[in-house]
Amino acid sequence: MKRGTLLHPELSRVIARLGHGDALVIADAGLPIPAGVERIDLAFAPGKPAFMDVLEAVLAEMEVERAVLAQEVKSASAVFHERVQGRLASLPRIRARGVELVSHDELKRLSQGARAIVRTGEFTPYANAVLFSGVVF
Numbered sequence: 043m044k045r046g047t048l049l050h051p052e053l054s055r056v057i058a059r060l061g062h063g064d065a066l067v068i069a070d071a072g073l074p075i076p077a078g079v080e081r082i083d084l085a086f087a088p089g090k091p092a093f094m095d096v097l098e099a100v101l102a103e104m105e106v107e108r109a110v111l112a113q114e115v116k117s118a119s120a121v122f123h124e125r126v127q128g129r130l131a132s133l134p135r136i137r138a139r140g141v142e143l144v145s146h147d148e149l150k151r152l153s154q155g156a157r158a159i160v161r162t163g164e165f166t167p168y169a170n171a172v173l174f175s176g177v178v179f
Contacts, residue, residue, distance in 0.1 A: 080157065111149070
């Protein structure tokens with residue numbers, strides 16, 4: 043049995059295969075998943091698993107150099123936005139450049155090029171993040 047934070051086999055596989063600049067999306071329960079993009083569906087009930095729980099598990103395994111959120115999340119849920127923004131900004135490479143905010147339509151466009159979209163049970167509107175893989179050296 044694998045020891046560590048991330049036990050889900052498909053999610054672990056996707057993160058292990060990411061190259062520099064590849065995108066992984068952590069999504070709320072409602073984000074449309076484009077045809078051709080791998081879906082890792084973790085949702086099993088409203089709010090479960092929560093976006094932040096999945097984000098923490100992913101960040102334990104993934105080197106992130108760039109992060110994008112939908113600007114609409116600021117007005118839809120300021121508390122959620124502050125939690126996500128703060129957590130992402132705590133990463134050294136993100137702290138240097140900041141978290142990018144784009145329109146929800148632009149975020150959906152970016153998700154079309156993702157290696158995978160991880161669907162959570164999160165019911166907070168616009169609770170989606172595009173994480174771009176960095177290198178560990």
